[in-house]
Each structure stands twice: as C-alpha cells, then as structure tokens.
Amino acid sequence: MDIDRLQTRQADTKGARPSSADDGHVKSPSEIERTAMKQQRLIYSIAMVLGIVVFAIDVMVPVNVAVAVLYVVVVLMVASVASQLLTVAAAWTCVSLTIIGFLLAPGDQIAPASLARCVVSVIAIITVSALALRNQSSKATLQKQVDLLNLTHDAIVGYDLEGRITFWSQGAQRLYGWHEPEVLGKDIHELTKTDSTLPISELVKGALESSGWKGELTRKARDGRSVVVSSRWNVSRDKWGQPVAILSTDSDVTQAKSLESELRRQKEELASIVDAIPAMVWSASDAGRLFYRNQRWSDFGVDVGDDGAEWRDILHPDDFDAFEIEWRNALMTGESFEISARVQLTSGEYRYMIIGAAPLRDADGRILRWYGVNTDIEERRRAELALEKSRAELAHVTRITMLGELAASIAHEVTQPLAAIVTAGEAGLRWLNREVPDLDEVRFGIEQITHDARRATEIIRQIRSMAKRRDPDAVVLDLNEVVEQSVGLVRRELQSHSIEVSQSYATTLPVCGDRVQLQQVIINLLMNAIQAMSNVASSERRLEMRSSRIPSSILSVATEAVDLVAFKSKAFPRSLKQRKMFPFAQIR
Template sequence: MMFRQSAGMTSARDARVLFSLAGIVGVIVFVIDALTPLDIAIAVLYVVVVLLVASTGLRHATVATACACAALTVIAFLMSHDENYSGGSIARGIVSLLAIGTTSFLALRNQANTVRLQEQIQLLNLTHDAIVAYDMSDRITFWNQGAEELYGWKADQAIGQRIHELTRTSSSIPLDALRDEVVRKGRWEGELERVRSDGSTVIVSSRFALWRDDKGKPRAILATNNDITMRKRMEAELQRQQEDLRAIIDAIPGMVWSSSRDGELSYINRRWNELGITLTGGSGDVWTSIVHPDDWPAMHAAWRGAIATGKPFENVARIRQSNGSYRWMHIGADPLRDQNGQILRWYGVNTDIEERKQAEQALERSEAFLSDAQRLSRTGSIATRLPAGEMWWSDEVYRIFEYAPDYTPGIELVLARTHPDDIALVREAYESALSGAPYIDNEHRLQMPDGRIKYVHYVAHLAVPRSDSIEYVGALMDVTERQLAQDALDRSTAELAHVTRVTMLGELAASIAHEVTQPLAAIVTAGDAATRWLNRAKPDLGEVGQSINQMVRDAKRASDVIRQIRSMAQKRDPSQAVLDLNGIVRESIELVRRELDAARVELEACYAEPPPLVCGDRVQLQQVVINLVMNGVQAMTGMTGRARRMRIATSVVDGHHGQVAIEDSGTGISEENVGRLFNAFFTTKADGMGMGLSICRSIVEAHGGRIWAESEEGQGATMQFVLPIDKGTCDEQ
C-alpha cells in the first residue's frame, strides 16, 4: 500500500454531520426492520451507522454506536415477530448481529491503526529534517512540518505536486540519472539546490530511499532533506578565508612552514618554492640541503632540544638561495597544543635578516672604529636625558674620568671628579641644559684621586626634543696634553715677546735716551734758573717756585719714561686691566717719537671720542702698536720723491670693538705676501727674523681680537687690529 498523508482526526463540524447522518440512517433502519413485514436482514444496514460513527475517529462513540445498533436489532426482531420464531428469522438476526460486531471490530482496529499512523506522523513532524514522500511520477504523497518550514509550502499545497517542478530542483547530475541511480541502488545521498516558496535558494543534503511493494515493483521514494545552506556558505567563506590566508602567507617575505610534533615538515609556503624546495623528500633532507654546513650542527641540536622540551625554538643560520649564495635568516617556531597541553604541530617562519646582519656587522666595525678613534683622539661620547638626569657614557669617557665600567653614569660622578674651583662652572652648564639651552660648551679641570689635574672640554647640542624629556648628545675631550702644550707655547711666546721687546728697546735706545735726557736737561736748566733767582739781591720766590714745579714735572716725565722702559724690559706674566686705547697709542708714539723724527715721517694721529676701553695687558698692547709703527717707518725708509706720511687712528666699529689703524705711504705689500705676513719666520727684510708680526698676531688673538693688513703694492699699507670693547667683565677675568 502506498504511503499517503491523511488529514488526521475529523473536525468537530464534520463529526456533528456524521453523527446526524448516522442517527438518521439508524432510525430508518430501525423503522424498516421493526415496523415493516420485510423478511430480510435489514439490520445488516446498521454497519453503515457504525462506519459513519467510526469515521469520526472516536473510539468510545464507535463502541457505543455498535452496542446501540446491536440493541436496536434485538428490539426490532422482538417487535416484528410473535412468539413463534422461525429458524430463518433467527438466522437473519444472528447474521445482522455478526455483521454489526464484525464491522465494529474492524472499524475499531482501523481506528487503532490510524492512531498509530497518526502518532508516527507526529513523530516525523517532530524532527527538524524535511521528510517528503513521492511516487514514481514524482508526485508528493507526504509532506511533513519540516518540509513546510524548509520550503515554505503547506502540506495541502504540496501534496499532489511534482516535487522537482515545485522546488525547481538543481543537481550536479541530471534528475533522470539521479532517479535511475535510486531505482538501481535503492538509495542515494547528495546535495541539491532548490527554490523556496519565497523565491530564495536553499542547498539541502538529501538522502533518498526507494520503497518497493511485495512484488518488488518501485512504488515510492522517501526523501530526507537537511538545510545546509548556512553550512555551505560557511564552508565557502572558510574556503575563501583559507585561500586568503594562504595568499597572505605566500605574500609574507619569509619562509613559513609547519611540521608534525616530531619535527617532520608538513607545509611550506611559496617562498620555499622560489628556492626550488618542495616536500617530495623528507624534511631532514630539506634542512640539511639549505642550511649552511657550519650552522647545521648547532641548529639541529637546538631544534631537537625544542622538540624534546616543547619550548619555542629560535635560531640564526645561513640559508642557501636558488643561486647558491647564502643569506642570514632568523628561524623561529612555536608549538600548537591541545587542551591537555600535548603538542599537535609546530608553526615556524624563517625571516631574512641579511641586511640586519650586515648592519650589525657594520655597526660592530663602526663601534670598533669609533672606540679606537675615541681612544686615539681621547674624545668620548655622552648622551644625557633630562630632567631625569640619565646618562650614557662611551668607554673613553670612563677612561677619562677613570671610573670602572660598572659605575652608573650620572652628574654626581662628574662632580666627584671636577676640580673644586670649577664645580660652579659644571653646575652652571648642567643648569643651562635643564633649561633647554640649544648648545653647551664648557671647559674645566678634573682632579683625580691621586691629585693629578686633567683638562677637559665638553660640548653638546640639543637633540630633537620629545614631549616628556630633553636629550643632549655631546662629546667630552681630554685636552690635558693640548692645554699643557698651549701653556708651554704661551710661555715660549711670552719669552719670545720679552726678547723681542728687549731687542726693540735696543733699537729704540736713541729715542729712549732722547726721551730721558730731554727732561733731565730741562731739570738742569730749571735748577740753574732757580739758583739765579735765589742769588738776586731780593730773591724772587715766585719765579723760584715756578722753576721748582718745572723740575718736578720733568722729573715725573723722566720717571714715566723709565717706568715704561722697565715694564717692557721686565719679564712677567700678562696682567689684565681696563685700558684706554687712545692712551696706549699716545704712550707708544712717545716711545718712537725719535725714530719718527729721524726718518722725517709726518705723523697724523686721530683719536676716537669717547676713547674705546678694552681689557688687556698694557705692555703687550704697546708692543703691538710700536711694532706696527716701526714696520711702517722701515717701509718708508729709502723712499724718495714723495712725502713720508703716517696716520694712526683709533675708532669704534660695530659698537663692540675698538680699532687701531696704522697707515703708511711706503712701498706697500705684494698680493703674494699679504696672506703670509703674520706667519712665523716670514720676513721681507734681509736682516729680519720674521717674528715681530707673528708675535703681534698671537698677542691680539690672545686678547680676543683680530689683526690684518690691507695694501696695494706701491700705494702704502694699512696695518690694523680690533679688540673687544670691555663690557664691565674685565675684573672677572
């Protein structure tokens, strides 16, 4: 019998109709059976009443109706016969009762079967699967609630429709071939694409089972369908993500790989293929074929150790490239563990670090070169971060301060080695850095634990500032030898300047003698005059007083000349004082006045007002002026045909410097010699030593000034120098 879906229990309205119809039929049968003389088994028609009531599905009503019909049959039999019962009448009555009983029994059994079938249908409706039965012509005979939910059609809409037309079934194989395979094998499993009632597409996993009748003839197909649309979408998305992940892994500039728990390679990305490496052979062969022979033993031991302990693996080795060259790579791997902590597999990546390795090697060479250069030049590097006060010192800085390398750098260590007299200078420089000064330049002394003195020069500049700190990058130079050499040079220069001054005094002996004898002669004359005024009959004391005052002035003048000569001849250290630059020039002119007159030089002196005040040593500056004046006089010696003129002028330039210019009308200086004029041992004189102008430059530069010459050959020369105007700081120096 073909499996068909019923409508279930009769509705209440239909049941009332059936009950009414059964009552009418029952009354008619009873009337005919009881009141008519018909001698037939009319009561057999009570089976119609039983069947009508049984069709409602109500078991109790069916039993009650069967009993009522049996009772009516007996009552009708008694009413229609007298006391004489014929055998035929009794037989017909018994037949009617048997018919009623048999019909009732069959109806009750059919109801029980219907209930069981209905329960089975309800069980089928409880499943989430869509269960559909259809005959061999594809017409639907059963459509459960799962099918309604999956496809959207109600059972009464679907039953009788052709399944593949209703759902517009699509399959990877033709539907006729699919049906033939079901008939041939009796079952089929696969995926189908169908269209729901709302037009949306679903993908279902279908399982077909063929039902044959007792003769083996195919009668129907039972199909169980599961909606796998979401699963297929997720599988497609997962596949896409896997493809994306594989593409990303292949795009990674590294050799990505995975291996089993025992280290056997199971996956490599495209970067390996670019090196001509595949997994056709064992992983051990792969590693040994690409790792540099010198690096393989250490890497192999580290890899086996990581597998044994389960710890992450890291190693650096050289990997062979497709062209046969080797590049440094960082090889790292981490284990994937299950919920019990057991290693499932290893994931690793080989990262090319060739450039980093070369940079590290270059950095090591650079650091070695820098360390050697710093040691040879005695210059160390210092980085400072403020306001935290963190410092970083190079090795040479530790050597300069004579600290062990394990000391933590800091300003306290610097101050501990600073000379007590220079601590204020160091603190001032540190405070300037705290305030964000762009440049720090400081020279100070260090006092070592054994009493030795070192001279250091520290310079630093502000690095790119960050929001939360200030960083300085600087250099500390040990200038002890330079300072000692400079001190020795200064002493030698002072000695040479002293010798030069003494020599110059010898050259100026005539002028000096004239400057001394002139006031002495004036003293003698004034003394004679005073004597004559006293020897008169009536002494003229007024005239005597004037003569005595004249004698005092001349004596002071002679004393000043001798003092200047002694100062220039005296060997002593330079002394700084605020000096009137005009006065320096006047005193110098007086000392060379005799030579100027002897050479018949017309002198013109122009002085700035107010006079420029400079900070310097009087004797040394006089030496510079006298030397320049004497050079001008000598340049005009032997010149004929034109006047010998010299102009000496003082002035203030740019508001910050006092200038002295000495211009002569001599033969001038050639362009070739102008640049060498102030070099040591350069001279254009046959009997010159070439030290005068060199000493002048040393003196001027030691005073913070500059000296130079301007000349056109044949047009005379101008020798000039500038010195800083004193700003009230001379006493501090």
C-alpha cells in the first residue's frame, strides 16, 4: 500500500474529524458523528443556495458568459460529503438546470454564442462530476484499506522524515492511548519518548539506507507506562527513488518480554538450586549421552571429556563393567537404576558414590531424557567400615570374656581326653609287660589314645578359633554339629548347676554362616539359660535343645533358618517365649 495515499487520506479525513480543544479534551465518537452530520447539512444547504443563485442569474440576467459553469462548484460541494449516488443525482440536476436556464434565458437561444455557452457548461459539469466520482471511488478504496489496517492489533504509524506523524491507526491508539487528532503533526519519537540501544538518528539513517529496519524499542504510553514494542520500519519512496516517509508497524511485546525475563529468572534460580544440591546432578539424552552437569562436578574435581566415553573415563575399571550392564539395561527397559561405584577425581583419588537415574517421559510414554544424581558415600562407607571393625573388636572381646567365664568347663573338656590318654597309655604298658604281651589290647589302647588326642586337638582348635581376631568366614556348616560342639564346651557348667539336658535335632540342617559366630550365639544362649535357672530347684532344672526347619520365606543369612535353642523350664515365663530371640529380651 502506498504510504503517500494513506497520508493523503488521513489529511482528507482530518477535516471531518474535529481536533482536540485547547484544554486537551477529545470528543467522543458520538460527538464526532453529530458534528460531521451538522457539517454535511450545512454543505448541502450552501450547495442548494448556490445552485438557486446560479440558476436565477442564468435565467434573468442577460450576460455573455457561461454562468452555468458555476454548477461545478455545487457538484464538488456535494461530492465532498455525499455518496456517489447523491453526487450523480446532483450532477444530473445541475445539467438539467443548465438546459432549463438556457431555454428560459432572454435572447436568441439559437444563436451560436448562447448555444456554445450551454454546451460548454454541460460538458464542464459532466467532466467535473466524472472526476469527483473517480475521486470518491479512490477514497472509498483507500478507506477500506485504512479500515483493514485498523483491524490489526499492531500499531501502524506513518510519519515523514522529520518524524511528524501523518497516519495513526486505531491499533496505535489502543497501544499508546492517544487519539488521532492529538498526535497528527507531532514528532513520534518525542511524543512516545522512544528509547533504544542506538540513537534514533542512527536507526533512521540505517533504515533509509537499507529501505527498512526492525528491532525492539521502549516507548512511553499516554498513561506513563513503559511499552516494549517490536518495531518494523518500511521506507516509502517517490517515483524518483527518494525517501519521503516511514511506515512503522509496532507489536506490543511487553508481556512477552516480562514473561521471558521471569522465565530467565526462574531458569537461573533453578540452576542455582541444582548447583546447590550437595550431589553431582546430571542429565542425559534418551540414548544415554551426558549433556548437562551441575557445578558440583567441578567442585568434586570430576573431569569428564566429550568423547562419548564419559563414564569409562571417570569410573574405576573394576566397577565400570557392572555399571555399564545396569546402565544399558535401564536404557533398554526404561526403568530407574541405582548402583555403587568408585568415581575418579582429577587428583587421581577414587571415591565411592551411589549413581542413580530415572527417565522423564512425554505424554505418550516416550523417554525424553534421563535425570541422575551421583551421591558421595565415601565418608559413610568409611564410617561403616569403622563400625564393622568396632563390631568385630567387640565380638572378639565378648568371645574372650566368654572364654574366661568358661575356663572351668574348657579345662574339664581338655583334661578329660588327656586323662583318658594317660589311662590308655598306662594300660598299654601293662599289657606289654606281661610274659605274653596282649597286642590286641595294646592296639586298642593306642587307638583310644589317638582318638582322645584328636578330641583334645579339636577342643583346643575351637578355643583358638574363638579367641583369634579374624574376619567372618561364611561357609556351609552342619548346624547340629555346631550345636553339639557348643554344648560340649559348656558341659561342665551344665553339670555343676545340675541341669538336665535333652537334645532333639533335625536329620540334617546345612546352613551358610561363620562357625565361630554361630558358636558364640549358641554359647551365649546356653549361658543365659544356666543363669536364668539359678533360682530354680535342682530337681526342676531342665534344658531342652531342639533344632528344626522353618519356612524359607523368612530366611536371612542361611539357606534355611533354624530354631537353635529352646528352653523349657519353670524359670522361663510363657509370656517371654515368643520374644526369646528379640534384642534386649531378658528374664533375670
């Protein structure tokens, strides 16, 4: 659309639109419409009076000039405010009045001069009417185009090279708050206090050189609020190529910029929150490629390359294979995963970390990316190792203390096979000192000595195992055998306290555990039972030991859990029988 035509149309319609009063008051649309109607009626009245005067002069005053030519003024006046239909009616009326005036005028109507004046007047009226109708059609077309421009929400402003406003759309009125009569002829940049990163003069110069410009500007509206607009300038040129005006199209992006600023602030805040998390936060693509790492990676001193082998570069070689299996399985199944591995720092030190990740899915369930966290557990692991070591030390001290309490029983258990060895040895000597040595008896005695020596050796080995400081060693054991060995170590204590022992064992009870720890548990239970029956009459002191299988659904460290020791005596209240294996449950 030619901007010159828009400016011309704006100037043409300016006269029909009352300007603001000196006090700045702007008339409402209804007031403007009433004023326009008053002006229209006034022009109609003047045109009618002028037509009557011209007709009267043409008929009654004998002059040698074409007075009827003045009807063109009537046509022009009507065309300025009326529709095309009324303009045509006014034109034919004026033609009719010209002919009637020619016929009624005094003189010789057939004279060449009179006839020529009439013909010239009619031709003049018809010609001016045609031009007026053409101008009305052009104005109507241009008005439609202006109305289309007013339909857009963008502010469209036309101004000359000096910045003086020549066109002001309704979008500009809505955006900036000024009405058209208030701004026409004013400098657009001074009116809206245009602010830009570059001086306005440089922007205008650049627009004239490149026939346009686009960018963001900050302007002030009528109510004082700042408006951020995305402005596009188009330069209008005349037929010689010289710039004559600029058409600016401004889109309000204030809210968008505010939302963008708020989104940026929230993004920065979220990044700060993620960086403040005391863990190594990361994210990966749906294929598992790392593309984000928070600040903690640098704080921990973990350096990751961009060669696609990030995990291989930082994980301990002994842990990488297990991690890769878990990570690939998670990528294939889309399930979360967690694994412990050692991560290498730039210093070369390895620290234990828990590496875990979960997928983010879209509405259709497709994985968009993975979010993961590496939590440093090195200090916790060291603490666990120290605690485990302390527990082992405590268990060792407990075993040594228990061995001290069982000193009499242990001495008895060791003395018995030694005494048997001595007895068998002396008997063997006597059988040899006979006149005819009884070699069968000697052989039997030597076999007894060997058996008792092995028995003493086994007892000493068990005592040394319990006294030795060592790490637990889980092996497959026969639990019944462990129970019988434990009973043998405390047999002296049972006899000295006059406790009757009954034993009932399952056929085979293979378990996986540490022999020394199991013996310690069983001996502790036996000693507790002995102490618990200290106030019971000797005739009623009975201890029943029973082993049996229980359902595998409640197994812990063993392949089958076993009821190790059961007490059956009046010293063991029924209310505590169900809590005999609970921590801190006691009856003393």
